[in-house]
Amino acid sequence: MTQKVAVLGTGKIGEALLSGMIRAGWAPADLLVTARRPERAEELRARHGVTPVTNAEAAKTADTLILTVKPQDMGTLLDELAPHVPADRLVISGAAGVPTDFFEERLTPGTPVVRVMTNTPALVDEAMSVISAGTHATAEHLAHAEEIFGAVGKTLRVPESQQDACTALSGSGPAYFFYLVEAMTDAGILLGLPRDKAHDLIVQSAIGAATMLRDSGEHPVKLRENVTSPAGTTISAIRELENHGVRAALIAALEAARDRSRELASGNNG
Numbered sequence: 001m002t003q004k005v006a007v008l009g010t011g012k013i014g015e016a017l018l019s020g021m022i023r024a025g026w027a028p029a030d031l032l033v034t035a036r037r038p039e040r041a042e043e044l045r046a047r048h049g050v051t052p053v054t055n056a057e058a059a060k061t062a063d064t065l066i067l068t069v070k071p072q073d074m075g076t077l078l079d080e081l082a083p084h085v086p087a088d089r090l091v092i093s094g095a096a097g098v099p100t101d102f103f104e105e106r107l108t109p110g111t112p113v114v115r116v117m118t119n120t121p122a123l124v125d126e127a128m129s130v131i132s133a134g135t136h137a138t139a140e141h142l143a144h145a146e147e148i149f150g151a152v153g154k155t156l157r158v159p160e161s162q163q164d165a166c167t168a169l170s171g172s173g174p175a176y177f178f179y180l181v182e183a184m185t186d187a188g189i190l191l192g193l194p195r196d197k198a199h200d201l202i203v204q205s206a207i208g209a210a211t212m213l214r215d216s217g218e219h220p221v222k223l224r225e226n227v228t229s230p231a232g233t234t235i236s237a238i239r240e241l242e243n244h245g246v247r248a249a250l251i252a253a254l255e256a257a258r259d260r261s262r263e264l265a266s267g268n269n270g
């Protein structure tokens, strides 16, 4: 029997996932989407050949519901869905912070819930998605979530207690790298390079470094040491990074992201 999957609240993450599923071989005819604005729903139909439906229709029709609205919108969406979701549906949440018991308390008792934190490199099939089971989710439900998110990159199972930390590392992680590239490109401008050249130099260096991190099997410290010549240029830069507390800043930044994920769990929308 064909398994229908619905993506509810198809914004940036929902569309990235949807497009990856289609690239991986899912038939658009088996994919349903919901959106708040009718123009957005039509855009998704035109771009991907998927079927826009209402949230209630998705709940009644799809075997798996993937909820990709903002954490702050999840309560309202669940109020709308709850009367229509039979307990045999798999509900997957892609929202930061919101724990599985938030869903379990609002849906039909026994509904299996899986919590996933993915990231935007889903757009290029290089996502990192961390997956946790709620109370009623079985190994089969986890495998199904892995199959879906495996379409857009790597997956890793973690206990739900680690989800907020994973959100800080990999959920938000791409933003830190984009921020670093932006800052290093500015440095190139200061050093007199045209912006486009500075951008290309830094991006290719990032791609090279990322490929070495993934493929060389070497520890990052060793890779950095290999670049750092005695009395050379790199150590002069590293001394400035240490003087400015960049390592401590990164540790504090990720701790703040973890804390914010926890706050989202308690419904703090500020």
Ligand SMILES: NC(=O)C1=CN([C@@H]2O[C@H](COP(=O)(O)OP(=O)(O)OC[C@H]3O[C@@H](n4cnc5c(N)ncnc54)[C@H](O)[C@@H]3O)[C@@H](O)[C@H]2O)C=CC1
Residues within 6 Å of the ligand: 008, 009, 010, 011, 012, 013, 014, 034, 035, 036, 037, 055, 068, 069, 070, 071, 073, 076, 077, 094, 095, 096, 117, 118, 119, 120, 171, 172
């Ligand atoms: N942007 C990112 O890098 C990541 C985001 N996430 C999580 O993914 C979720 C979505 O984030 P984005 O895609 O960035 O946000 P987004 O704002 O692009 O997408 C959310 C969409 O949900 C729609 N929506 C809200 N309430 C709705 C309702 N009741 N019915 C139908 N549609 C509704 C909105 O109109 C919007 O298009 C969030 O929960 C976020 O925590 C997870 C990992 C990474």
Ligand SMILES: O=C(O)[C@@H]1CCC=N1
Residues within 6 Å of the ligand: 096, 167, 171, 172
């Ligand atoms: O900033 C956020 O809250 C979302 C969750 C992880 C990445 N973006």
